[in-house]
Amino acid sequence: MKGTKNQHPALQFTGNWFIDAGILGFVNLMEEVYGWDLEELQKKIKENEDVLYYWYFPIGYICHVVKEIQIKEGLEKIEQINNIIDKIPKVPQFTNKNDLFEKAWKWITSNKLLITEAKRGKSTITRIKINWSGRYRILTNFPLFQPGYDIERQKNIFMSLLGLKEIEDNVLIHIDKTTSKFLPSASDFLNISYTKSCINIYTLVSLNTRAPVFILTYPLAFISKLLEYLGYQIMFYSPDLIFTYKVNKKLKIYLNKLKKLKIYLNKLSEEKKQKTIFKITWWSIIDSITELESLWSLENMYLIKIKPPKGQKQDLEMVEYIGIPKLQASILFEDKIRNVLNTQFEIGKEEGKEEGKEKGKDKNRDRNRDKTDGNKTIWLLEEFVKRTFVYDKLLKHTNWALKCGENPKFKASLYALAIDARIKENAETSSKALFSNDFFREYKFLVDEIKETYSLLVSRAILISQLFENEEEKSKLAYPLFSALKKKNRISFVNTLLKKFTELSKKENLSSLIKFIFENIISNDVSWENYALALIIGILTSRGGENGGEIHEE
Amino acid sequence: MEEKFTKNKKWKYQKIMKEMEEIFQDISANYSQKLVYNLLNAIKFNNQREFFWEVLRVLNTKSKEAGKVADLCKDIGSLYPLSSSEFEKVAFSIILGIISAQGGEQNE
Numbered sequence: 001m002k003g004t005k006n007q008h009p010a011l012q013f014t015g016n017w018f019i020d021a022g023i024l025g026f027v028n029l030m031e032e033v034y035g036w037d038l039e040e041l042q043k044k045i046k047e048n049e050d051v052l053y054y055w056y057f058p059i060g061y062i063c064h065v066v067k068e069i070q071i072k073e074g075l076e077k078i079e080q081i082n083n084i085i086d087k088i089p090k091v092p093q094f095t096n097k098n099d100l101f102e103k104a105w106k107w108i109t110s111n112k113l114l115i116t117e118a119k120r121g122k123s124t125i126t127r128i129k130i131n132w133s134g135r136y137r138i139l140t141n142f143p144l145f146q147p148g149y150d151i152e153r154q155k156n157i158f159m160s161l162l163g164l165k166e167i168e169d170n171v172l173i174h175i176d177k178t179t180s181k182f183l184p185s186a187s188d189f190l191n192i193s194y195t196k197s198c199i200n201i202y203t204l205v206s207l208n209t210r211a212p213v214f215i216l217t218y219p220l221a222f223i224s225k226l227l228e229y230l231g232y233q234i235m236f237y238s239p240d241l242i243f244t245y246k247v248n249k250k251l252k253i254y255l256n257k258l259k260k261l262k263i264y265l266n267k268l269s270e271e272k273k274q275k276t277i278f279k280i281t282w283w284s285i286i287d288s289i290t291e292l293e294s295l296w297s298l299e300n301m302y303l304i305k306i307k308p309p310k311g312q313k314q315d316l317e318m319v320e321y322i323g324i325p326k327l328q329a330s331i332l333f334e335d336k337i338r339n340v341l342n343t344q345f346e347i348g349k350e351e352g353k354e355e356g357k358e359k360g361k362d363k364n365r366d367r368n369r370d371k372t373d374g375n376k377t378i379w380l381l382e383e384f385v386k387r388t389f390v391y392d393k394l395l396k397h398t399n400w401a402l403k404c405g406e407n408p409k410f411k412a413s414l415y416a417l418a419i420d421a422r423i424k425e426n427a428e429t430s431s432k433a434l435f436s437n438d439f440f441r442e443y444k445f446l447v448d449e450i451k452e453t454y455s456l457l458v459s460r461a462i463l464i465s466q467l468f469e470n471e472e473e474k475s476k477l478a479y480p481l482f483s484a485l486k487k488k489n490r491i492s493f494v495n496t497l498l499k500k501f502t503e504l505s506k507k508e509n510l511s512s513l514i515k516f517i518f519e520n521i522i523s524n525d526v527s528w529e530n531y532a533l534a535l536i537i538g539i540l541t542s543r544g545g546e547n548g549g550e551i552h553e554e
Numbered sequence: 555m556e557e558k559f560t561k562n563k564k565w566k567y568q569k570i571m572k573e574m575e576e577i578f579q580d581i582s583a584n585y586s587q588k589l590v591y592n593l594l595n596a597i598k599f600n601n602q603r604e605f606f607w608e609v610l611r612v613l614n615t616k617s618k619e620a621g622k623v624a625d626l627c628k629d630i631g632s633l634y635p636l637s638s639s640e641f642e643k644v645a646f647s648i649i650l651g652i653i654s655a656q657g658g659e660q661n662e
Binding site for chain 1: 600647
């Protein structure tokens with residue numbers, strides 16, 4: 001992967017997010033049990049892979065699953081399992097990987113705390129004390145966790161997952177909901193009426209030879225404990241292991257800080273919860289971008305959010321993938337653009353049903369609110385990443401500025417308009433193929449174009465503001481222009497503007513503006529609104545307002 | 555292909571604007587303002603007939619610039635028939651040319 005220091009890391013992502021989640025879960029498991037971070041783990045795997053997979057992993061995994069059960073059973077029980085984890089012995093002498101696994105299994109079965117006896121009908125069976133507790137809840141029905149399986153059967157399954165035995169269990173061969181809760185069950189695969197799931201273990205193994213191991217660890221990729229009270233789990237995913245690992249670690253730190261600051265997410269409305277999580281994800285990503293500049297892969301990123309099943313249910317209650325595509329990521333890579341987008345914008349009160357209801361109830365309170373009170377703010381970066389057309393939000397922001405007599409955010413607005421315009425124009429002119437040349441060139445040309453467009457918008461916004469001396473005249477002009485723009489009426493917009501131009505006594509620099517209007521508003525059917533809004537922002541920004549004119553050239 | 559066609563048209567609009575600017579260099583500010591107002595009103599109601607009637611009437615008085623006027627008419631004619639979106643572009647190019655002529659005069 002581009003920019004990675006280590007050319008052949010022992011563990012690396014495959015591009016299949018499900019296996020990659022398992023790899024991340026594996027790293028998290030080893031860190032939680034043995035305290036090895038990713039770098040250390042990579043070193044250890046390189047030194048001796050067998051030791052990791054046939055000794056440390058089986059012992060660590062079973063201890064970890066048991067610990068998840070013990071957590072529910074009180075402090076004393078947690079201490080007991082912690083004592084066992086502390087006493088995990090170093091690797092014994094071994095002849096081959098089977099021998100090493102046998103020794104690991106012997107150590108596991110020799111620990112009474114890891115073993116349990118269960119009644120099955122009239123007989124009693126001995127089994128490893130594992131079940132779908134805590135973070136492993138998502139593995140409901142997975143063979144290893146089946147309460148009816150005795151220790152021998154559990155051992156066989158573990159060995160087949162480690163590649164020490166042929167996989168016999170059909171459930172493990174044809175991957176369906178039993179293995180991954182993100183898939184339907186075998187009978188629900190609608191398009192396959194004559195065979196079982198097309199995704200089989202061999203497909204996964206062809207992507208990564210350790211894939212069966214990672215099926216066991218994928219639940220640990222999700223951040224759950226810090227979000228337990230919200231009922232869902234999240235995972236940040238990018239196709240680069242180091243970047244994903246770092247961002248998820250940062251996310252945990254931020255979530256922890258939130259908890260310590262007693263800003264409990266559960267007190268917030270559902271909308272605010274979503275926003276807070278989105279924001280802290282982005283803080284984490286931005287932090288990691290700064291730290292890992294050379295490793296920043298500029299690949300597609302996702303935030304995967306799940307609600308694990310509850311009670312007797314087996315289905316995930318919710319799965320949500322929030323994509324952050326390469327085009328947006330390429331633009332965000334630019335420090336300057338990222339900083340500008342990292343801005344809060346007032347967009348006025350939301351027009352909607354809820355407000356309508358509130359209005360009826362609380363008319364007096366609304367009347368008493370000052371001009372900024374109760375205004376909704378948006379985080380530009382979030383809107384950008386969510387791929388909503390930022391233009392609509394900026395239109396609302398300008399409307400708010402117009403109504404309140406405030407200055408719109410000049411620099412950020414124009415940058416955002418330039419980005420939005422260039423994305424629209426690029427979508428119109430570029431190849432419609434998913435993997436076009438632009439995709440592989442990482443859209444670098446687009447960043448240059450955005451900067452050029454921004455400079456143009458700034459200079460023309462300043463020019464138009466200098467044409468009018470009278471503040472009242474500016475406000476009077478801004479209203480009909482805004483109204484025309486809101487209705488997407490280009491004729492009315494240009495008409496109003498040109499009539500005003502003919503009335504002007506001083507016509508210096510008018511030719512630059514006329515050229516701008518011709519090139520970008522009249523001849524441009526794709527993004528003319530962006531350029532038109534830039535002119536309105538130029539007219540509005542120079543008005544007094546509380547913050548004074550913030551107009552300035554770069 | 556489509557992009558090339560659009561670019562070609564844009565170049566024609568640009569040419570029309572430039573020709574209008576050159577033809578209307580010596581027009582008075584008051585007359586220019588009145589003319590622009592009338593033309594803007596014609597665009598507002600998408601009245602192609604009235605718009606071109608007004609434009610051609612003024613162009614007819616520009617006997618000194620007969621060569622340039624002929625070129626301009628040829629360029630406008632080559633774009634016919636005009637859809638309402640194309641009319642919008644041609645019409646604004648014509649008006650912007652007239653305003654540019656005024657702006658240029660002031661600058662000089």
